[in-house]
Amino acid sequence: MGAGRRSRGETGKRVARLFLGFLLVAVFCCLVFFTAYHAELIGGRTIPDVVGSGSEQATSRLSDKGFNVGVNEVESTEQLTGRVISTNPPVGTRADKGSTVTIDVAKNPETALAIDAPETAEETDTEAGE
Numbered sequence: 001m002g003a004g005r006r007s008r009g010e011t012g013k014r015v016a017r018l019f020l021g022f023l024l025v026a027v028f029c030c031l032v033f034f035t036a037y038h039a040e041l042i043g044g045r046t047i048p049d050v051v052g053s054g055s056e057q058a059t060s061r062l063s064d065k066g067f068n069v070g071v072n073e074v075e076s077t078e079q080l081t082g083r084v085i086s087t088n089p090p091v092g093t094r095a096d097k098g099s100t101v102t103i104d105v106a107k108n109p110e111t112a113l114a115i116d117a118p119e120t121a122e123e124t125d126t127e128a129g130e
Contacts, residue, residue, distance in 0.1 A: 044094035047101055050084050051091060055105045058084045066097035072104050079106035 006014070036042045045065050050058035059069045079085050085104040089095055 044096050046094055047087060047089055047091055049091045050103065051086060052079070053084050055082055055084060055103065058103050062101050062103070067095065068098065068100040070100050070102040072102055073107040074104045075109045076106040077108065081106055081108040 040046065045067070047067070048061050048065060050061055053061070055071060059071070062069045074085055076085055083106050085106050087104070088102045095101065
């Protein structure tokens, strides 16, 4: 063989080493991406489960994660007044830091009606006579 030429065995070993090197680099890149994603350095932040929490506690947890918080009061007899019913975007999804997460907070319709109810029996009788 001439100078500078390699045998087939040497060429095969060189190709195998190159392939192994590329494979190791690819695995390393995947591990870096996986770690960064789970550390929430890339891909947004996971919206924590605040359903059932008080609105102040939920607002604090979401703000600590870097989200802006919007509050929407929703009539509900299934949840105590002031407790979070749901979030938008939903719990467990990812959103960019600084984006707005809206929490739906329970407002008991019976409590709202009690505020408008007459305070004394005289007011009830007066209104009934009209």
